[in-house]
Amino acid sequence: MPNYRRASIKGGLFFFTVVLEDRTSHLLVEQIDRFRSCYRVAQERRPFETIAICVLPDHLHVVWALRDDDADYPIRWALIKSGFSRGLKSQKHSRSLSAKREKGIWQRRYWEHAIRDDADLARHIDYIHFNPVKHDHVSRVADWPHSSFHRFVERGWLAADWGGDVKEIAGSFGE
Structure with missing residues (x-):
């Protein structure tokens, strides 16, 4: 069995991309x-701060800040993914999934990136907020309802028309 190496940084800032198994699904929205x-x-069960988030039909991007004494983001993703899946109809049926009590709703793994500095954080937040435009769900960032972009505008951190002429955010973000 593979042993995936994950960053273990207590109190760290992390960017995540978490994806549904069916990339054509709109289940999340x-x-x-x-x-x-x-x-x-x-x-509530495992406190963390959400710095920025965007939920799209088949995946989501988020930046979390963990508490100073905590590095266990995998348990948080397990809680979110299992909680969301519970009560939903199975998407796939296989022995492997059944043995692990999975429904085939989520991809088993996810992309995580430890944020290195303020510039890295800003680049990832921009990517998160611009993602609905990148995937042609909307033509303006402000038109996507499932994004922390609106909170950033309310707090005066971004202009309501931010991203209006941007075509792409440079970087590797796990998609």
Whole structure:
């Protein structure tokens, strides 16, 4: 069995890309209230701060800040993914999935990146907020409802028309 190496940084800042198994699915936005509820429960059970987030139909991007004494983001993803999947109809049926009590809704792994500095953080936040435009879900960042972009605008950190003439955010973000 592979031993995936994950960064273990107590109090770290991390960028994640988490993807549904079916990349043509719209399950995350169709079930956005379910996702938000599971996310909130995980956050209450294992506190973390959400710096930026964007939920798209088949995947999501997020930056988390963990507590100073904590590096265990995998347990948080397990709580979110299992909570979201519980009660949903299985997407695939196989012995492997059944043995692991999985429903085939999520890809088993996810992309994580330890944020290195302020410039790296800013680049990842920009990528998160611009992602609905990148995937042609909307033509303006402000038009996507499932994004922390709106919170950034409310707080005066970004202009409401931010990203209007941007075509792409440079970098490797796990897609």
